[in-house]
Amino acid sequence: MRSVKYRRAYRDHGANRAPSIISREIHRNQGEQRYQAVVAHNLAAKRRRKRDLKLLSNAPLWGLTQHLICSGWFPQQISGRLKTCFADEAGKRVSHETIYRTIYALPRGGLRQEMIKALRQKHKLRRLRTGGTPRGKGPCKTLRVLVTESPM
Numbered sequence: 486m487r488s489v490k491y492r493r494a495y496r497d498h499g500a501n502r503a504p505s506i507i508s509r510e511i512h513r514n515q516g517e518q519r520y521q522a523v524v525a526h527n528l529a530a531k532r533r534r535k536r537d538l539k540l541l542s543n544a545p546l547w548g549l550t551q552h553l554i555c556s557g558w559f560p561q562q563i564s565g566r567l568k569t570c571f572a573d574e575a576g577k578r579v580s581h582e583t584i585y586r587t588i589y590a591l592p593r594g595g596l597r598q599e600m601i602k603a604l605r606q607k608h609k610l611r612r613l614r615t616g617g618t619p620r621g622k623g624p625c626k627t628l629r630v631l632v633t634e635s636p637m
Contacts, residue, residue: 539579540587546577550584555603560584 514525540547546567553563560581571577588604591597 538587538590539583541590543576546579547587550579550587551600554584554588554600557603560604 510525511520514520514528540550550563553566554560558566563584564579564581567578588597588600591600
């Protein structure tokens with residue numbers, strides 16, 4: 486009965502999946518009581534295989550990338566150059582996002598600081614916003630009017 490309900494729900498929402506896949510997903514990610522999307526997502530994240538960073542697993546490519554970054558190249562320029570130089574070798578091409586991800590995934594230390602300093606950017610480090618930090622004083626805070634004071 487439950488699987489029929491879920492199959493109909495997925496079909497109605499346009500999941501374009503076979504009923505067997507939906508059933509397997511429900512049984513695999515079912516919590517203690519019933520299927521919950523958040524629980525399923527957390528279980529899938531735990532099972533996910535951690536991938537190695539492409540640049541760190543290829544020493545010559547990482548060395549070339551380090552040299553070009555220290556020479557003042559942008560990661561976009563490096564990615565474009567690798568694409569033209571190694572057009573027939575897919576393993577030697579990386580995107581600019583892969584380069585940034587590799588630099589920021591390095592452990593804290595001299596190499597990471599040196600690589601970040603070599604990137605031409607305004608900020609020293611990526612600044613991540615946290616949920617509790619205020620954004621600053623905007624015009625809405627200073628122009629706040631109470632409902633009782635509004636002209637009506």
